[in-house]
Amino acid sequence: MTLFPEGIPKLLQALESEEYVADPAIATSLYLAQQLEKPLLIEGHAGVGKTEIAKVLARLLGTELIRLQCYEGLDASTALYEWNYAKQLLHIRLQEKDGRSAKEAEAQIFGEEFLLKRPLLLAIRNGGRAPVLLVDEIDRSDEEFEAFLLEVLSDFQVSVPELGTLKAEKRPVVILTSNRSRELSDALRRRCLYLWIGYPSFAKELAIVRRKVPGASEALTVQVVALVQHLRRLKLAKVPGVSESLDWAAALLALHATQLSAQLVAETLGCAIKDESDLRKVEAELAAGRLPLGAGA
Ligand SMILES: Nc1ncnc2c1ncn2[C@@H]1O[C@H](COP(=O)(O)OP(=O)(O)O)[C@@H](O)[C@H]1O
Ligand SMILES: [Mg+2]
16 A cells, blocks of 8 residues: 555645644654555653544545554453454344254354454454554553554464464554653564654644634633743653643633633642642642743743
8 A cells, every 4th residue: 555655745645634743854754654564653641643544544534443442451352352242142033943953054144244343453354445443542551552453563464373474454554652651671662663643842732722612712822832842851750742732722712712821720720730749839820920921021
């Protein structure tokens, strides 16, 4: 599959047109992941736009997004498939009613149509249209699951004991994300291309908030971004991400604010600061007049 054959500048433009503010590093990684048909592992702090990339990419490709949200205890069958017992039973009953033996019916109930396909199998059995498979927050899953995933990603086929091997009709475009709550294995890293997304620069964040909260006044947008950028330097327990800037700007807009004031900041701090000790710290900074509230500070 050759997508964006016109190259990286065009891809950058396309991302922008889908409201994703990218930079050449991001566009290059996406481009290469497709050209080389390799999974792309994206690491970065919470709220820097990792998950959003997969959504935007699926929209750009006009294809389905299949998301596997990882969590502690996620196991292979939840990610891959389960047998649809209810459907199997019903089928046996109907067959018996038609006068066929249970044995005959049994022979039929282990077909693909009796599988409840979970995200990984859905991504593999895609009817010839490569979807975008998003394996989100892989760092939350256990190491055993990571090893299993690696196996799936190496040959895009799954063996179902009752059925045999199910191969991918078309390889999905795979994006994995990690918040780095634990180290991923070297084997998985080697399998993937790697992209690190850091907190955005002032200019990039400004561009994101302008795009995503277009109703906010320019002065307010600049103030919110400058303030969040400042907060990130305060060594907080929960550093605000881009989501927080967006939430904050949207909240202030909902309050019909066009300018920040110390009082407004105090009243809406919960949009950006989500931890009690951080809240105290920032409140103290605010009271001491050490937070930038001026335009473009
Ligand atoms: N570069 C960007 N361009 C546009 N929106 C962005 C960008 N980065 C982050 N966002 C927005 O910030 C929010 C958080 O992004 P998300 O992808 O969920 O973060 P992550 O998965 O890294 O935790 C989303 O609403 C997303 O639309
Ligand atoms: Mg995410």
